[in-house]
Amino acid sequence: MPLFPLFVPSVLFVLSVLFPGPSQAETLDLGRAIYMQRCFWCHGETGHGDGPSAVGMFPRPRDFVAADYKIRSTPHGHLPTDEDLLRVISRGIPGTPMPAWVKILSQEEHHALVAYLKSLSPRFAAEKPQPLPVPDGPANPEAGKEVYRKARCFLCHGEAGRGDGELTATLNFEWGIPHSARDFTRGWTFKGGHEPHDIYLRITGGLNGTPMGPYADILTDQERWDLAHYVASLDLEPSATTEDFLVTAALIEGNLPETHDGPAWQKARMLTVPLAGQIVQSPPLRWWTPSAGACNVRALHNGHDIAFLVEWDDPTGKPEPLPDSAFLQFPAQEGSKPYFLFGDSDNPVKLWHWQAGNTAEEWTATGSANTEVRPAIFQVYPSYKEGRWRVLFRRSLSGEPSFEAGKFLPVLFSVRDGANGESGNVRATSTWLYVTVERPRSFRPWLLALAYMLGAGVVELWVLAKLKS
Amino acid sequence: MKTLHPFLAVMLLAVPAPGEEPRLYNPYDRPKNGPPLTNVFHKAQPLWLWDKLKQPKHHPSARMPDFKFSDEEAMDALAYLKSIADPSFPKQEWPPWTAKTEDTMNDEELTEMMNLTDMGKAVWGNARCTVCHKANGPGGTIIGGFVDLRVGGIDLQIAQAKLERDWLYSWVKEPKSYFLDTLMPRYRLSDSEARALVEFLLRDEAFRPTTEPKPEAPGRWKALDDPSRISRGKRLIELSRCVVCHDIKGILELLSFPPRPAPPSENTVSWLFYDVRCLSCHSIEGRGGTYAPDLTSEGSRLKASWIHDFLIQPDLIRPLSQQMPKFNLSPEEAKTVADYVQQFRRDPRVPTSVPPGEAEKGRALFQSKGCVACHTTGEGPGGGVGPTLDFVADRLEPGYLFHRLKHPHAVNPFSAEPDYGLSDEEAAALSAYLLGKKK
Incomplete structure (x- = not known):
């Protein structure tokens, strides 16, 4: 027994001599082979981020020779740890062309690739990156909101965190210099993850090579921890609702609201509807970079009228060079589900079109090129505040199309950001969803149930009486 | 709508091998659009700087958010900028009268000043500063992103309310020494x-505020020397990310730029x-400015001898259009540029020779087609819309002339010149006629 503690290490030693793991050279060779198969297309043969596919790519692929890594758990200007690199390879970078390799490469291949990437810059041999400690104590998002103001985060990220700050608006949208700030309401686009832990590291160490500098010396650990929780709290987290495709107009008593706030809207469930660029039809342009990534939709009705409240983020809200606009699309014929881009020749669609400057029109379309414009029979109430459009569409329940309880009517949402050069078919669009209206409260189901119960009782008594007799 | 950031564009200026096309500097490929702020206190007056920080949009073409x-906060930021100004910034010796207003000068000083500003006006004109x-007053074009010295209503933007004398001298002499x-x-x-140009800019009423600036509280700018203000200002400048567009001493650089190539x-x-920053106005293969003609295939169009003479003494070509400034190039320098254009800036579609034609027939065609409506030829009156053809044979390559007459819109699709559908024979005749137009 006393010899046992020595036994395990010695066996391991013997095993390691008999079956040695891959040598450093073999690991590098494996890493290089994977790199030349998978990575060089974007990151280039020499790792300078200048591969054949890198042309026009934004953001640009990482230059492994300069080794200016953005997503790190280390201080500003430092190299990333192996774990940082492994994590990025494994999960990819959302919102960029960098895919997640977790299901394609094995763990061993991940490690080999990291070893190879590190061999591309001499800095890795000389420096030993150390991860920053992350607090695990309680945090106060309310205090974080004050830090957000104090540290002037709003200059780039906007007052409400929608990436629409004065600096971003001027540099990116006015002058075309691509320094865009993260929209905090879209947590799924955070390059390094949207957990408070991840956000804390980004705030503390900054993102190398971008205007997002380090706040390690500017804010205390607790301030940064509070701020990280505040930022995380802005995330709208659509992941739970992306598959939810039913807009239910909640029933309320009395008049429908004409404003975008107010208690009535609390009754309606908010749906986050993902939007994507229109990339099917060109000319004029397949549109890969719409500025809206999602819109939020709520609907109400009062038995006579129906109201849709559509909200989406737009960093500028300016009417230049083109006005912003939005529309709701419905099938023009009962029971049809037309082609989602303005319908088709057999299946026309009706569009409720709104354009900033208070244009409201009703369109009937049988394809993108065939649109007939009529005056609107619906009302629109738009507002723009803190980087967000809120547009309320209101119409009678009856009409073309009509909204009825128990009926599921296809509906589609689309928005255009004029400042981003969007107009016509250059736009962000959803797929078809459905809309239905909440059934008015009535005693009929109860009466029916009662009648059935009574009927069943009568039948039962009759059967019993028959059996007795 | 995303464009490639200028600093991502390659800025190589390496010396090419003999016979290889040289890489030309494009001033739009610069890492930061804003001027450096380290010595901005030597450049501009505090009141102007304060106004710029408080109301950047005073300036219609301002990029600053x-x-x-x-x-x-504006005072704090100014305090930091003042604290980093280099005390050894070059100063000039100025005659004592330059500090005086015109009312207090004696006759001798006034004459000296008038002579100098007159000379300065000539420099301003020759350099085509406008x-x-x-x-102020009529004239003056503005290209997006260039500095407007006079903006309607905002008198602080005017040179005399903004600029410091020593800085202005070093700027007009060596602009790159301040802003590379x-x-x-x-x-x-x-x-x-x-010196004459400086005097002109600081004296002429074209650059003088039209309203008297409000009197400032005495000692207002003394507060800029407060050390706590300086450190608050530094933090503010850091948090406001001024380094995204400006170089500022002592502020952490956040963006990574490729190393700057040696000149x-x-x-x-x-x-x-x-x-000379030719590509501020001209473009070559899509790189450069849009104000002046594209040089991509000027070698097929212009005679080297003409390019050489034009660079030394730019003359009017289109009386109604913009003119090139005089850059005071030496004959050797002009030759270097002309040789480059001749060798590398060619269009393979343009023929190098022209078929023989009858000049007299060409002259008749010139009249019958109504060419005189836009061009002068030195024979009687003519229009000013098209370039003057008085000495066109000295300017254009014969092959280009023929090609242009045949296909006026092949070279410039937006040219105002009508396409008459001339036959080879007609074009050759017109070419022969025009090729006789020499000095």
């Missing part, structure tokens, strides 16, 4: 020319393009 600084800068990436060319002004060796064509 509105930071919504409070009065105190291509980029505005002055400026779009402004170096004009090779002599010391006296630079090209002197007297090469690369160096001349770097020094």
Whole structure:
């Protein structure tokens, strides 16, 4: 027994001599082979981020020779740890062309690739990156909101965190210099993850090579921890609702609201509807970079009228060079589900079109090129505040199309950001969803149930009486 | 709508192998659009700087966002900028009268001042400053991103309310010594020319505020020397990310730029393009400015001898259109550029020779087609819309002339010149006629 503690290490030693793991050279060779198969297309043969596919790519692929890594758990200007690199390879970078390799490469291949990437810059041999400690104590998002103001985060990220700050608006949208700030309401686009832990590291160490500098010396650990929780709290987290495709107009008593706030809207469930660029039809342009990534939709009705409240983020809200606009699309014929881009020749669609400057029109379309414009029979109430459009569409329940309880009517949402050069078919669009209206409260189901119960009782008594007799 | 950031564009200026096309400096490929702020206190007056920080949008072509600084914050930022100004910034010796107003000068000083400003006005005209800068009164074009010295109503934007004398002298002499990436060319002004231009800019009413600035509280700017203000200002400048557009001493650099290439060796064509900033206005293969003609295939169009003479003494070509400034190039420098254009800036579609034609028939065609409506030929009256053809044979390559007559819109699809569908014979006749137009 006393010899046992020595036994395990010695066996391991013997095993390691008999079956040695891959040598450093073999690991590098494996890493290089994977790199030349998978990575060089974007990151280039020499790792300078200048591969054949890198042309026009934004953001640009990482230059492994300069080794200016953005997503790190280390201080500003430092190299990333192996774990940082492994994590990025494994999960990819959302919102960029960098895919997640977790299901394609094995763990061993991940490690080999990291070893190879590190061999591309001499800095890795000389420096030993150390991860920053992350607090695990309680945090106060309310205090974080004050830090957000104090540290002037709003200059780039906007007052409400929608990436629409004065600096971003001027540099990116006015002058075309691509320094865009993260929209905090879209947590799924955070390059390094949207957990408070991840956000804390980004705030503390900054993102190398971008205007997002380090706040390690500017804010205390607790301030940064509070701020990280505040930022995380802005995330709208659509992941739970992306598959939810039913807009239910909640029933309320009395008049429908004409404003975008107010208690009535609390009754309606908010749906986050993902939007994507229109990339099917060109000319004029397949549109890969719409500025809206999602819109939020709520609907109400009062038995006579129906109201849709559509909200989406737009960093500028300016009417230049083109006005912003939005529309709701419905099938023009009962029971049809037309082609989602303005319908088709057999299946026309009706569009409720709104354009900033208070244009409201009703369109009937049988394809993108065939649109007939009529005056609107619906009302629109738009507002723009803190980087967000809120547009309320209101119409009678009856009409073309009509909204009825128990009926599921296809509906589609689309928005255009004029400042981003969007107009016509250059736009962000959803797929078809459905809309239905909440059934008015009535005693009929109860009466029916009662009648059935009574009927069943009568039948039962009759059967019993028959059996007795 | 995303464009490639200028600093991502390659800025190579390496010396090419013999016979290889030289890489030319494009001033738009610069890492930061804003001027450096380290010595901005030597350049501009505190009141102007304060106004710029408080109301950047005063300036219609300003790129600067509105930071919504409070009065105190603007003072803090100014305090830091003042603290980093280099005390050894070059100063000039100025005659004592330059500090006086015109009312207090004696006759001798007044004459000296008038002579100098007159000379300065000539420098201003020859350098075609109005291509980029505005002055009070009629005239003056402005190209996006260039500095407007006169903006309607905002008197603080005017040179005399903004600029410091010593800075202005060093700027007109050696713009790159202050702002390495400026779009402004170096004009090779002599010391006296630079002094005359400075005097003109600081005296002429074209650059004078039209309203008297409000009197400032005495000692207002003393507060800038407060050390706590300086450290608050530094933090504010850091948090406001001023370094995204400006170089500022002592502030952490956040963006990573490719290392700046060494300037090209002197007297090469690369160096001349770097020094004179030709691509601020001209473009070559899509790189450069849009104000002046594209040079991509000028070698097929223009005679080298004409390019050479034009660079030394730019004359009017289109009386109603913009004119090129005089850059004071030496004959050797002009030859270097002309040789480069002749060798590398060619269009393979343009023929190098022209078929024989009858000049007399050409003259008749010139009249019958109504060419005189837009062009002068030195024979009687003519129009000013098209370039003057008085000495066209000295300017254009014969092959180009023929090609252009045949296909007026092949070279420039937006040309106002009508396409008459001339036959080879007609075009050859017209060419023969025009090729007789020599000095």
